[in-house]
Amino acid sequence: MKIVWEPSIYVGNAPVFCTLCGQRSYPVRNQQNQFLLAVIYNDRGVALGEACRDCVAVGTAGIHSRLQERIQSLEAKVAELRTFAEAEIQTPSLEQEFQVHRSNIS
Ligand SMILES: [Zn+2]
Structure with missing residues (x-):
């Protein structure tokens, strides 16, 4: 992986999301x-996304540890979503839905 500063292909000061840490970056x-943008x-020279200034600043070792942290946090999130997917799901009853609509109108 190689990170290069290049003129932004986007209009003006539009923010991007850092592909490495997920933070919004200007x-x-x-x-x-x-x-x-970095x-x-x-x-193979294929652009994979942008990196934020913080990720560029922490260097190779810092990027590796940031990626490890992000992988662990995403894996924890995936595990949580798996338990949701395995559980029985009960949505609100029709009666409750009607009550919500009525209270929204008034
Ligand atoms: Zn970042």
């Missing part, structure tokens, strides 16, 4: 008034 404005490429 482009950096350089001295030529260009918006730059673009992530794989070994």
Whole structure:
């Protein structure tokens, strides 16, 4: 994986989501008034997304530990969703739905 600063392909100061940590990230404005983004490429030169300034700043080792943390947190989330999927699901009764609609109107 290779990270390169490049002019943003998006309009203006539009934020992106960091592919590594998931945080919202804004482009950096350089001295030529260009918006730059840190673009992530794989070994074959295919763009995989953008990295935030924080991820770029922590360097290779920092990115590795951030990825490990994110993987663990996503795996915990997946495990939680699996328990939801295995459980019996009861949605509100029709009577409750009607009550919600009535209280919304008044
Ligand atoms: Zn990041």
